[in-house]
C-alpha cells in the first residue's frame with residue numbers, strides 16, 4: 682500500500698521539483714541581466730457613467746450602452762510604450778515596453794503590441810491597439826454577445842489615481858501628456874505611457890466607448906472591462922486587470938432600460954456568487970440607468 686502511494690505521488694513531486702528548478706533558473710537569468718525591473722501594475726477601474734444613446738439618427742439607428750473606462754498604474758514603475766517603424770511605407774509601428782531598473786540601464790521588452798495612426802472625427806493620432814477591451818456577455822455564459830469596436834488608445838497621465846495603494850511613490854507631476862502624434866501621420870517613432878499614480882480614462886460615447894444593445898434579448902448581462910487582455914504588457918500583477926458590472930436589460934416600447942445590479946471590482950465574474958465584500962447595495966453607479974436619449978454618438 683505504501684509503495685503504491687509513493688509511486689503515484691512521486692512523479693507529481695518530480696514534476697513540481699522540475700518546474701520549481703526552471704522557475705529558479707528564469708529568476709536567476711533575469712537578475713543576472715541586471716537589477717530588479719520596475720514593472721507597472723495596471724488596474725482596471727469600474728465601468729462608470731453608463732448612458733444609453735442611439736448610434737446615429739433615424740428609426741433604425743441602434744441603441745448603444747456608453748460607459749467611461751479607466752486604467753490606473755499602481756505598480757513599481759511607469760508603463761512606457763515606445764513605438765517605431767522602419768519607414769512611412771510601413772503602416773503600423775511595433776510597440777516595445779521600456780522598463781526602468783534600479784542601478785541598471787532600462788530593459789526593452791520587444792513587440793508588446795502595435796500602434797496605428799487613426800483618423801476619425803474625434804481622433805487623429807497614434808493609437809495603441811487593444812489596450813483595453815469591453816464586452817457584454819449573458820450572465821452564466823462564457824462567450825461575449827457583443828465586443829467593442831474601438832480602434833485603440835492614446836495612453837497618458839490623464840488623472841491622479843486615488844482609490845488604490847501604490848507600490849511605489851507616484852510621479853510628482855504628469856509625465857505622459859502628449860496627444861500621441863496628433864496630426865503627425867508621418868512619425869517614425871512615438872512614446873506614450875502611464876506613470877505610477879496616474880491613470881488613463883475615456884469618457885462614455887467617445888469613439889468606441891460603447892457596446893451595442895439593439896439585438897440583445899432582455900435579461901441579465903455582465904459588462905466586462907479588461908486591460909491587457911492578451912497579457913503582452915509586463916506587469917507585477919495580472920489579477921486586477923478586469924472589472925465588471927452585473928446588469929439587467931429590459932425593453933419597454935422598444936427602448937432599452939439598463940439597471941446595475943452589482944459592481945465587481947477586480948473580476949470579470951460579476952454573475953458568479955459574490956464575496957460578501959463585493960456585493961454592493963446602492964452606490965453611486967447603481968442609479969446609472971437613464972432614459973434613452975436621441976443623441977448621435979458617431
Ligand SMILES: [Zn+2]
Pocket residue numbers: 803804805806808833834835
Ligand atoms: Zn485617440
